[in-house]
Amino acid sequence: MSAADWYAHKSLGEGVFWIQERFFDAANRCNIWLIRGSHQDVIIDTGLGLRSLPEYIEMNRLLGDDPQRKNPLLAIATHAHFDHTGGLHQFENVAIHSSEAEAMANGDNYEMVTLLTDKQITESPSPGWKAKDYKVKAVQPTHILQEGDVINLGDRQLSVLHMPGHSRGSICLLDREKKLLFSGDVMYDGPVIDFLPYSHVSDYISTCERLVGLCESEQVDQVLPGHYAAFGAKQLTHLANTYVASAQSCAGKFSTFAKGSLSNMMLRLYYPR
Ligand SMILES: [Zn+2]
Numbered sequence: 001m002s003a004a005d006w007y008a009h010k011s012l013g014e015g016v017f018w019i020q021e022r023f024f025d026a027a028n029r030c031n032i033w034l035i036r037g038s039h040q041d042v043i044i045d046t047g048l049g050l051r052s053l054p055e056y057i058e059m060n061r062l063l064g065d066d067p068q069r070k071n072p073l074l075a076i077a078t079h080a081h082f083d084h085t086g087g088l089h090q091f092e093n094v095a096i097h098s099s100e101a102e103a104m105a106n107g108d109n110y111e112m113v114t115l116l117t118d119k120q121i122t123e124s125p126s127p128g129w130k131a132k133d134y135k136v137k138a139v140q141p142t143h144i145l146q147e148g149d150v151i152n153l154g155d156r157q158l159s160v161l162h163m164p165g166h167s168r169g170s171i172c173l174l175d176r177e178k179k180l181l182f183s184g185d186v187m188y189d190g191p192v193i194d195f196l197p198y199s200h201v202s203d204y205i206s207t208c209e210r211l212v213g214l215c216e217s218e219q220v221d222q223v224l225p226g227h228y229a230a231f232g233a234k235q236l237t238h239l240a241n242t243y244v245a246s247a248q249s250c251a252g253k254f255s256t257f258a259k260g261s262l263s264n265m266m267l268r269l270y271y272p273r
């Protein structure tokens with residue numbers, strides 16, 4: 001299986017591309033976003049890294065075909081989970097929030113919650129490939145991100161918002177001018193995951209309140225999430241409010257506790273510490 005076949009992409013216009021892994025058939029297949037700037041390009045999340053993403057970008061000329069005008073490319077992880085960081089090692093410049101930089105540098109697959117099955121990979125990336133051997137490679141981040149940092153692409157800027165809850169180093173990236181929010185796993189149109197190691201419910205509630213505030217102050221028009229389809233500010237408000245209400249209910253608390261115990265047990269089996 002070549003890199004050319006492994007991924008698919010679509011242009012959303014204005015220098016934004018959506019890339020997806022075609023043969024990863026699971027809810028945690030992530031959206032990969034490529035954004036072209038006048039002076040720097042960024043890729044937000046990198047998928048599992050089973051085939052070369054830089055090669056795919058290059059062969060499809062997603063960053064233009066003028067080798068003289070090549071911008072630096074920064075790979076940003078919205079957080080350390082394996083479905084987003086598996087491909088980070090393929091890039092020279094790598095950014096992640098400070099609270100997950102160590103996990104990335106140490107290749108801590110427990111914190112990355114690496115759990116993959118053969119069934120989820122519908123075409124073998126290479127002969128004899130087995131899910132049980134899959135691990136995210138350790139990567140020393142070249143850029144450590146903090147709340148309030150601004151990533152300058154030249155003609156567009158991405159502000160870093162630290163939004164813990166799903167994981168401790170989860171970030172959203174906000175293009176304030178275009179009111180475009182790259183939300184990672186902080187919020188997408190699907191079940192909220194708040195029960196993994198380093199998930200934190202009360203942080204998640206504060207994060208959701210902040211998201212609602214961003215919508216109320218009309219700072220967000222469109223959300224390009226870490227999973228599933230894009231949506232608008234109204235849906236973001238609805239999803240965030242729904243989470244806050246359910247997290248505070250008894251049933252919500254019990255469900256988080258039960259799912260948390262189970263996933264922690266499984267992860268500890270795979271990654272004893
Ligand atoms: Zn994810």
Ligand SMILES: [Zn+2]
Binds near residue numbers: 079081166167185
């Ligand atoms: Zn995640």
